[in-house]
Amino acid sequence: MSDNAITINVHKIPDEDLIVIRRIQNGDPSSFEFLVEKYKSFVFNVVRSVIIDPSLEEDLAQESFLAAFRGIKNFRGESQFKSWLYRITYNVCLNQLRKKKAGHFTTEIDLSELPDKSIEPSFKYEENELKTLMMSIMKTLPPRYRSLLHLHYYEGLRYEDISEYAKIPLGTVKSHIHRAKEILKNKLEKEGWIQRGDEK
Amino acid sequence: MTKKYDLEKVIGDYHKESLSRSVPNDFSEKTMDRINREFSSRSVIWLNDNLWVLIMIISVLGVIIVSSYKRDLLPESNSINQLLASIKARESYWVRMCSFGLTGIFYYLLQMLHNRLVKTA
Numbered sequence: 087m088s089d090n091a092i093t094i095n096v097h098k099i100p101d102e103d104l105i106v107i108r109r110i111q112n113g114d115p116s117s118f119e120f121l122v123e124k125y126k127s128f129v130f131n132v133v134r135s136v137i138i139d140p141s142l143e144e145d146l147a148q149e150s151f152l153a154a155f156r157g158i159k160n161f162r163g164e165s166q167f168k169s170w171l172y173r174i175t176y177n178v179c180l181n182q183l184r185k186k187k188a189g190h191f192t193t194e195i196d197l198s199e200l201p202d203k204s205i206e207p208s209f210k211y212e213e214n215e216l217k218t219l220m221m222s223i224m225k226t227l228p229p230r231y232r233s234l235l236h237l238h239y240y241e242g243l244r245y246e247d248i249s250e251y252a253k254i255p256l257g258t259v260k261s262h263i264h265r266a267k268e269i270l271k272n273k274l275e276k277e278g279w280i281q282r283g284d285e286k
Numbered sequence: 287m288t289k290k291y292d293l294e295k296v297i298g299d300y301h302k303e304s305l306s307r308s309v310p311n312d313f314s315e316k317t318m319d320r321i322n323r324e325f326s327s328r329s330v331i332w333l334n335d336n337l338w339v340l341i342m343i344i345s346v347l348g349v350i351i352v353s354s355y356k357r358d359l360l361p362e363s364n365s366i367n368q369l370l371a372s373i374k375a376r377e378s379y380w381v382r383m384c385s386f387g388l389t390g391i392f393y394y395l396l397q398m399l400h401n402r403l404v405k406t407a
Contacts, residue, residue, distance in 0.1 A: 115325040122314045131305045144310060151317050152324060216291065220300040240301040271293055281290045 103167045111159050118158075122151055125168060128241075129175050135236030136179035136229045138221065146182055150175040169251040176233055176252070183229055216279055223273045231266035238263060338394045345387050 103124075109117040126147065133146045153174050161170060224232055237248045245263070249256040274280045333340075 115321055116318075118321055119314060119318050122317050126309050126313055126317075130307075130309050134305050134307070135301075144313065147309075147313070148317050148320060152320055155321050155324065216296065217300065217303065220296065221304065224300070235297065236301060236305065239298050240305050267293065267297070270297060274291075274293065274296065279291055280293050280296065 100167075104163055107158060107161060107163065107167065110155075111161075115155070118151075118155055121154075121167070121171075125171055126151075128168065129171065131236065131240060132172055132175040132233065133179055135232050135240070136176060137182065138225050138232070142182065146178055147175075150178045153178055165250070172237075172251050173253060176229075180229060219274075219277060219279070220270075223270055227266055227269060231262050231269075234259060234262050235266050338391050338398065341387075341394075342391055345384070345391075349384060 103121070106117045106120045129147045129150050130143060133143050133150070134140075137143065137146060150171070154171055157174065161167070224235075227235075234248060234252065237243045237251060238245070243251065245256060245259050249259045252259070271280065
């Protein structure tokens with residue numbers, strides 16, 4: 087995905103968003119539904135990347151939209167609504183993690199997610215095992231690393247755009263993503279899933 | 287395990303598979319319900335917080351209007367000195383009513399201040 091990262095103008099707010107935002111700022115809360123509908127998948131994915139707990143996803147996504155609604159009167163349109171919403175969602179998730187008094191999740195693996203080896207083809211079992219391992223490693227990463235990996239690998243944003251989205255320096259974005267990949271590489275190597283020295 | 291994977295592919299596949307689950311169908315509806323409730327309660331909170339201002343404005347306007355059209359009902363308003371003397375002497379019912387009103391507003395302000403301090407503590 088990193089090679090295919092696409093260029094997105096993170097500074098330009100879509101006109102349709104701006105029109106809707108102005109309507110909400112002028113006292114029409116029902117227009118907010120347009121933004122919920124448009125960005126719900128994005129918000130859910132940000133929550134999923136930071137929290138990795140399906141039971142909290144919906145509530146935190148709602149909290150994020152609610153926080154956006156409360157703060158929308160102060161939105162001046164200097165950055166994209168999507169990047170503004172990202173920062174709100176990230177902070178809502180971070181607050182949730184702080185409430186749980188754990189920046190890092192436990193590394194326990196949910197064995198119920200693993201399929202029965204006897205009835206699954208071996209390659210399918212192998213892929214599921216890798217997926218479960220990846221999930222458990224991701225849970226050990228700091229929330230900021232998970233979120234930056236999500237923006238890069240899922241949303242397809244370049245480092246420069248991620249810096250604008252998260253409002254953190256470009257150097258920090260690069261070092262965070264690099265460190266996250268190092269952690270993943272070391273653990274996957276240790277478990278024998280990737281070859282030693284396989285680094286892109 | 288026999289197969290060796292590419293790191294970039296593993297990370298990419300993880301994000302593609304783990305994050306691209308569908309959003310619950312009624313999510314927008316439920317979120318808008320919460321937002322509409324928030325919007326309504328925000329109006330109530332605004333009214334509650336600013337009630338004393340409204341009461342004060344209505345009281346002042348009432349006194350001005352009454353004193354303009356019915357000077358015989360509020361003779362003290364003909365001059366400041368007369369009004370101050372009337373307040374000191376507590377002669378008029380109008381002045382007494384205003385005093386009660388102002389005392390009420392003052393008490394309301396104190397209570398509101400207390401509530402805010404309790405909330406922030």
